[in-house]
Amino acid sequence: MKKKSVVLALCLWCTAQLSCTRKWDDHNKANDNDLTQNLYEKIANDASLSKFAGYLEKTGYADTIQLNKTFTVWAPTNDALQSIDATIGNDATKLKAFVAHHIARLSYYTTLVQSPYSRLPLLDGKYAIFKQAAFEDATINTSDRLAANGVLHTITGAAAPVGNCWNYIDSLKGLNNNMATYINVTLTKARRDTTNAVQIGINPQTGEPIYQKGTDTVIHNDFIDGVYDISNESKEYTVFILDNPTWLKERGKLDTFYKTGGIDTTLSLSLWNAARDMVVPGSYAPDQLPDSVQSKFGTWFQINRSAIQTVYHTSNGYVYVMGDMDVKLRQRIRPYVVQGESYSGTSNGSTSPIYLRTLINPNNNQPFSDLFAYSHGVNKWYVRYRIYNVFTTKYKVYWTTYNNRFNNTLNQRLAIGTSTNTTFPYRNVAYNVYNEEYLGDYTVSTYGNGYLDLYLVSADIAPSSSNMNQNALFLDYIRLEPVIQ
Numbered sequence: 001m002k003k004k005s006v007v008l009a010l011c012l013w014c015t016a017q018l019s020c021t022r023k024w025d026d027h028n029k030a031n032d033n034d035l036t037q038n039l040y041e042k043i044a045n046d047a048s049l050s051k052f053a054g055y056l057e058k059t060g061y062a063d064t065i066q067l068n069k070t071f072t073v074w075a076p077t078n079d080a081l082q083s084i085d086a087t088i089g090n091d092a093t094k095l096k097a098f099v100a101h102h103i104a105r106l107s108y109y110t111t112l113v114q115s116p117y118s119r120l121p122l123l124d125g126k127y128a129i130f131k132q133a134a135f136e137d138a139t140i141n142t143s144d145r146l147a148a149n150g151v152l153h154t155i156t157g158a159a160a161p162v163g164n165c166w167n168y169i170d171s172l173k174g175l176n177n178n179m180a181t182y183i184n185v186t187l188t189k190a191r192r193d194t195t196n197a198v199q200i201g202i203n204p205q206t207g208e209p210i211y212q213k214g215t216d217t218v219i220h221n222d223f224i225d226g227v228y229d230i231s232n233e234s235k236e237y238t239v240f241i242l243d244n245p246t247w248l249k250e251r252g253k254l255d256t257f258y259k260t261g262g263i264d265t266t267l268s269l270s271l272w273n274a275a276r277d278m279v280v281p282g283s284y285a286p287d288q289l290p291d292s293v294q295s296k297f298g299t300w301f302q303i304n305r306s307a308i309q310t311v312y313h314t315s316n317g318y319v320y321v322m323g324d325m326d327v328k329l330r331q332r333i334r335p336y337v338v339q340g341e342s343y344s345g346t347s348n349g350s351t352s353p354i355y356l357r358t359l360i361n362p363n364n365n366q367p368f369s370d371l372f373a374y375s376h377g378v379n380k381w382y383v384r385y386r387i388y389n390v391f392t393t394k395y396k397v398y399w400t401t402y403n404n405r406f407n408n409t410l411n412q413r414l415a416i417g418t419s420t421n422t423t424f425p426y427r428n429v430a431y432n433v434y435n436e437e438y439l440g441d442y443t444v445s446t447y448g449n450g451y452l453d454l455y456l457v458s459a460d461i462a463p464s465s466s467n468m469n470q471n472a473l474f475l476d477y478i479r480l481e482p483v484i485q
Helices: 001-035 039-044 047-059 085-088 091-098 165-175 178-186 222-225 243-252 264-276
Strands: 073-078 104-106 120-121 127-130 136-147 150-155 188-192 199-202 209-212 219-220 238-241 280-282 292-293 301-302 310-313 318-320 335-338 354-360 367-371 382-388 394-401 411-416 435-444 451-457 474-475 476-482
Touching: 039 047, 039 073, 039 136, 039 150, 047 073, 047 091, 085 091, 091 264, 104 120, 165 178, 165 310, 165 318, 178 188, 178 238, 178 243, 178 264, 219 222, 238 243, 243 264, 310 476, 335 382, 394 411, 394 474
Parallel strands: 073 150, 238 318
Antiparallel strands: 073 104, 120 127, 136 150, 188 219, 199 209, 238 280, 292 301, 310 318, 335 476, 354 367, 367 474, 382 451, 394 435, 394 476, 411 451
């Protein structure tokens, strides 16, 4: 009985192995068949893809996906192509872009899609969202079909290419949106650039090259250069374009903080600073919009979803047209904190008397850095600081010092604008006291060139070997707190 059981088990094992071998042979046979056809042949031999095969032939991409290179094709079925815009099929340029939007270099399998999706570069230069069950908004019908030179997926919808964020701003300009016009037109300028210029001669008087007219000039846009290149297809952005009344309100709130000698200059500054905050990196769909976002320039602003007038899903993110965007002035008009160690010069150019220290705050035992200047040998010697993009408004001015060296009368003062400005008088720097001290108010009335100089000035005494301690300077930081009405 035992021998019969062993023989029976052996027979069953052999049968199972033979069955597995046949299944593996069938699998290999199927794979071999897959690898005998390139992507175009596989599409052309599928009756449900005949219309897309025709598009491939008409645009020349039939030749492309027969090359000895690797591609992935998301082929719309005949039913899917019935719903596409008729102008695409009748316009050679649009059709070429449409077909290219369904092809990518390299092989991409649904089983390898990163969660929640992969964003892939396509032959048209744009990117597409690839999920395990969808390509863009089209459901994947059949997936991961091998070919000799890549992989084929079929989809139940067409994925027509759309414009990027920059393209949509350009179209909003055409709809008379003032903010879009400012970004797209006003900030677009010509700039001399001889990198690719065509030289046609030499100026006999100066010896400088003469370039063919127009070749030494390039067109650039300040928004793309200074904020984000929202035409970049490889990255994603969310842009908030304000309707005309909202744009006027937000820009107008800033006029008072950029007072210059001319109305046009003030307007230019307020326009720029209102616009630059209205784009953030990342693609936020309407159901993913956070309550607030932070711009590249540190401005936090809340998003009123009920104020969204129009949503454009672009090839590299979203553009929202907003009927309200109340950015708080305290978010844009922020304090200036000048660290003592971040000086830009001295009254006589000498930095040898300056010592940069790392100390422990006696109030909370936390480390901080400061400036200590000693034995400079100059009456009213100063250390200069410079801050940029200073708003025209009133400021409450504070400093924090730490004189942990000299238990004697030590005086210093802060001067703003010029080293001789006497808005703030000399103040005693108490021994071994670390506290922020209010110095008084200072008003910046003209934006000017956008920067402001501050001077830490030593005591008004004739220097000698006996009073060097009285000429010392100490500074952790200076803080200018804007007064927002």
